[in-house]
Amino acid sequence: MHDIHDATRPATSARLAIHLRHATAKTHQAVERLPLMARLTSPSVTREDYLDYLHALAEVYAALEGSLLDVLDEEIRNDLGVRPKLPAILDDLAEQGQPHIPRTSTQLAPAGSGAALGGLYVLEGATLGGRVIAKHLRRCLGPALGSAGFLDFHGEHSSAAWKRFAGILDSLSAHGRIDPAEVVSGAHTTFALVHRMLEDADARSAPAQAGPEHIEPPGSGARRLATSVAALQED
Numbered sequence: 001m002h003d004i005h006d007a008t009r010p011a012t013s014a015r016l017a018i019h020l021r022h023a024t025a026k027t028h029q030a031v032e033r034l035p036l037m038a039r040l041t042s043p044s045v046t047r048e049d050y051l052d053y054l055h056a057l058a059e060v061y062a063a064l065e066g067s068l069l070d071v072l073d074e075e076i077r078n079d080l081g082v083r084p085k086l087p088a089i090l091d092d093l094a095e096q097g098q099p100h101i102p103r104t105s106t107q108l109a110p111a112g113s114g115a116a117l118g119g120l121y122v123l124e125g126a127t128l129g130g131r132v133i134a135k136h137l138r139r140c141l142g143p144a145l146g147s148a149g150f151l152d153f154h155g156e157h158s159s160a161a162w163k164r165f166a167g168i169l170d171s172l173s174a175h176g177r178i179d180p181a182e183v184v185s186g187a188h189t190t191f192a193l194v195h196r197m198l199e200d201a202d203a204r205s206a207p208a209q210a211g212p213e214h215i216e217p218p219g220s221g222a223r224r225l226a227t228s229v230a231a232l233q234e235d
């Protein structure tokens with residue numbers, strides 16, 4: 001029997017997407033607080049900050065995206081209709097005259113379809129928030145931003161694409177085709193890995209600014225996510 005206080009277990013399998021949001025909110029918040037990310041959302045953001053972000057995300061997607069998609073059952077992959085995002089990141093960098101040179105060819109991914117789905121939730125979600133960040137950068141950087149094909153990956157269809165993705169997650173879980181606990185666990189593992197990789201990238205791009213991580217109390221993550229939406233939309 002499920003322990004109702006166990007944060008890795010969805011309360012009902014039909015609401016997996018919502019559960020994922022709450023379960024990973026604290027790590028999302030920790031990612032947002034990394035200096036690299038804080039610079040990106042600051043009103044004084046520079047083109048160099050944007051380039052640092054793209055290079056860091058290129059490392060993350062190169063290490064995870066292909067292997068996460070490979071682990072998924074073909075049927076689930078087709079249902080999800082997820083398009084790889086790494087090419088868009090590399091295109092954005094090339095457009096800025098900054099071709100990306102990968103630091104490593106290591107492929108990292110949690111084992112099993114359910115866990116891979118959780119990992120994909122993390123990578124897909126980055127483009128959901130990305131649209132908000134793209135608007136902010138467009139305001140601050142103007143034409144120097146270029147096409148921002150990664151951040152604005154789904155363009156005006158961003159919300160529809162996310163609803164579709166979340167709906168399929170819910171349906172796979174409701175029909176017993178995936179174990180929701182494995183999805184949540186895969187999302188946790190992947191988000192923690194992304195956090196570590198971005199922290200490393202941060203230390204490389206701005207050693208003097210990288211400081212120790214502070215984790216806020218449980219529950220504050222979801223609130224902070226809501227706050228960041230409001231702040232970015234207002235500025």
Ligand code: HEM
Binds near residue numbers: 122
């Ligand atoms: C400065 C950095 C970031 C900011 C400001 C940010 C902001 C946001 C915002 C505003 C949303 C909600 C968008 C909406 O509901 O329309 C969101 C969602 C999300 N972001 Fe981020 N994000 C950042 C970085 C990342 C990164 C690096 C990842 C993972 C690689 C990520 C993963 C997600 C996920 C998984 C969601 C979906 C949450 C849900 O289930 O609704 N974010 N982000």
